[in-house]
Amino acid sequence: MKKIRIEERANWQQKVESAGFFFHTVEGARYWDERGFYQFTHEQITQDIEGPTQALHEMSMDLVDRVVNSEELLTRLAIPSRFHDLVCDSWKEKHASLYSRFDFIYDANGPAKMIENNADTPTSLLEAASIQLLWLEELIHQGTLPPTATQYNTLAEDLVSAFASFETDTPFYFSAISGSIEDRGTTDFLRKMASLTGIDARHIDIEDIGLTDAGRFVDLDGNWIERLFKLHPWEHMFHERYGTAITGSGTGFVEPAWKAILSNKGMLPLLWEFNKGHPNLLPAFFDAAAEKPVPTGWVRKPFFSREGANIELRTSDGEHIVEEGPYTEGPSILQEFSPLPKFDDSFTLIGSWVIGDVPSGIGIREDDTLITKNTSRFVPHVVLD
Template sequence: MKKISIEERPDWRRTVEAEGFDFHTIDGERYWDERGYYLFSEAQISRDIEAPTKAVHELCMDAVERVVHSEELLTRLAIPPAFFDLVRDSWREGHPHLYGRFDFSYDGSGPAKCIEANYDTPTSLLEAGSVQLLWLESQIAAGVLPASATQFNTIAEDLVQAFSAFPTQGPFHFSAMSGSVEDRGTTDFLRKMAAHAGIDARHIDIEDIGLRDGRFVDLDGQWIQRLFKLHAWEHIFHEAFGKAVPGCDTQFVEPAWKSIISNKGILALLWELHEGHPNLLPAFVDREPQRPVPAGWVRKPYFSREGANIELRTREGEFVAEDGPYTDAPFILQEFAPLPRFGDSYTLLGSWVIGDVASGIGIREDDSLITKDTSRFLPHVVMN
């Protein structure tokens, strides 16, 4: 695993915007950064990333099976009792799921360590599944990279295959909060993949979803049969419309059972069930979140996203923290697994699962040990 400097394409902004990637720059700073790429060997991908991704995914599926049969575990994972049956039934009835992303600390040697499971509303999908792949094709065509260069990246085709399992009759709505360019980029990419599978894929802002006679409806008053919602289940559980979800007849994607894997309590449960697993980190529910973070540990709120409200203390005692709104949720303590440093940047590897298939990776960089929503995204290359 190496970081290689490379000249950026002179027309890269126009090129990525043509793919719907309008958030390549955030607050005047680069989010997409093609001045460098990460180089992996095929063995590193297959042995150290793809295989662990499959393994941890299977552990998560096993954990869901255990949790739905245990009110104690459902409670521990902060699922409200009013939604126990919804979560249970969505799993027992086999409601299909679409995607997820593990975040790994990996430096090119040794086992990748899972530090996050983003299994309900992960973003950076457009960048990983499309933009970096087109960058690779462009660099090969220009002779900058050899024709033998590849990526670990079948995200787009795996999404089309996953959507092929859904009926093509009737519309499939894709929703995101209005005003979020990143979220809309994610749902538009998913709609495009669904359309490739023959689905009538439509957008609706989450705020525009209506409720009529117990059914969720669109702006035309038409029943929403299937809904991809880039909106976390932990929010839905506490919203007014959420009360209508258990009794409605809309198929939700992601399904309600994904709420079990979408909060960081799952990391503590996975360690409890599989202590010593080479791709897991010691993690425990933090019973004293008011105390200082011990050296060599990271404190994370159950429902934190994009690095918010995370506190860490390195083994040497350096303290790093991010502010945010997640101050009243349960917390976990997870053993600190330092992100590898390349130059002045700390690097996080996101490994995607589409359906049940390990499908590709995306690389994020930050000047801090905590990866945030503004952290840079860099492409990768696989060569021997």
Template sequence: MEKIRIAERPNWQARVEAQGFGFHTFDGERYWDERAYYRFTERQVTHDLESPTRVLHQMCLEVVDRVVQSEQLLTELSIPAAFHDLVRDSWRRAEPHLYGRFDFSYNGSGPAKLLEANYDTPTSLLEAGAIQLLWLEEQIASGELPAQANQFNTLAEDLVRALATFGNASPWWFSAIAGSSEDRGTTDFLRRMAAHAGIDTRHIDLQDIGLDTQGRFIDLAGEPITRLFKLHAWEHIFEEPFGQAVAASGTQFIEPAWKAIISNKGILPLLWRFFEGHPNLLPAFVDPAPAKPVAQGRVRKPFFSREGANIELCTEQGQRVEESGPYTDAPYILQAMAPLPRFGDSYTLIGSWVVGDVPAGIGIREDDSLITKDSSRFLPHVVLD
């Protein structure tokens, strides 16, 4: 694994915008950064990333099966009691799921270490599934990369295949919070993949979803929403009036309610409890004293943190790094620290995607800090021996 400098494509901004990637720059700072790429060997991808992704996914599903059989575990995960049946029933009915992402610390050798699972509302899907693939194709065509260069990236085709299994008997609404270009880019990408699968798709802002007198969710035209992809976390839905109507609405939700278990960082202590010593896991425990300073070699994370918010860490050398944020209303975990590898001035995180139950590709994020955030840069990758 190495980071290699490369020339940017001429007029790259227009090229990515043509693919619906309008959020390539935030506040004048690059989010998409193609001035370099990360190179992996085939073995690194297949042995160190793809295989653990498959195994960890199955382990997570096993944890879900254990959790839904236990009121105590559902409570430990801070899932409100009023929604235990919703979560439990969605699993027992085998409600289908679509995608998720594991975040790894990996430096090219040794086992990748699982930092967290993002299995309900993971973003950077457009960047990973389409934008970096277009970059690869154009860099090969221009001669900047050799013809045999490849990527671990079957996201687009895997999404089309997975979406096709849902059938096309009824329309599918894709929703995100109005005003978020990143969320809209993700949902529009998924809509395009669904259209390739022959599904009639529509967009609706989350704020525009209504409820009729029969308890059905409806769109602005009053049409019942039979299937809804919502880029909105279940832990938020559980706290909103919207959530009270879910169980009786008749709407099929993607992701299903059982994904609230895997997307919760409380699953990390459960994974360690049930699979202690697994080479891809880090010791993790519910934090009994979240007001105390983080000990050296530990990371503190809220159950429901997103994009690095409210994370605190202390390295083995005593360096302390923390990010502020709004996620202070749930328990925290303590996790052993697996520092992100440093390439030049940047710390690098690997996001490994699952579509359905199949590993589907990776995306690379890097930051000047040990905590990966919403503003962290996305760089393409290449697999080349």
């Protein structure tokens, strides 16, 4: 694994925008960054990324099966008791999952270490599935990269295969918070993949979803929303105004309610407890003393933090790093600190995707700090021996 500097394409902004990628710049700074790429060997991908991704996915499914059969574990994960049946039934009735993303620390000098599982509302999908692949194809076409260069990236075709398992006789709604260019880009890409299978894929802003007196979720025309992909986390839905209507609404949700077990960081200590010593896991424990300073060599993470917010770590050398954010209440965990590898002046994180039950590709994020955030840069990759 190495990072290679390269000239960016002329007019790259227009090129990525023509593919629906309008959030390439965040707060005036680059989010998409093609001034370099990461190069992997085929063996590094298959043995160190793809294989561990499959193993971690299977361990995660085993964890869900354990949790849905334990009121005690559901409670430890801070899932409200009134939604226990919803979560458990969605698993036992085999409600389909579409995607998830593991975040890995990896530098090719040892096993990849999973630091979390983004299992409910992962983003960076459009840029991983489409934009970096279009970049690769253009660089091969212009001779900058050899014809033997590939990517670990079957995301788009695997998404189409996943959507093909859904019925096509009812509309499939895709929702995101209005005004979020990134979220809309993600859901528009998913709608495109779904439509390729013949699904009637429709967009609706989350704020525009209505609730009838009979307890049905409906669109602006009063049509029942029978199937809904929601880029909105279950832990929020459990506490929102219409949360209590979910169970009786008859709507099928993607991601399903059982993803609430994997979408909070409380799953990390449970995963370690049930698979202690696994080479792709870091030791993690429920934080019984959140009021005390983070111990040296550990990271404190709130159960429901996202995009690096409210992460606090103390390196093995005692350096103390805190990322502010809104997740100041609720339980937290402690995970053993393992530093992100540094390439040039950037700390690097690998996101490894699972579509359905299939490992499908990676996306790489860089940051100037040890905490990966929503503003961290996305950098393409190449597989080439």
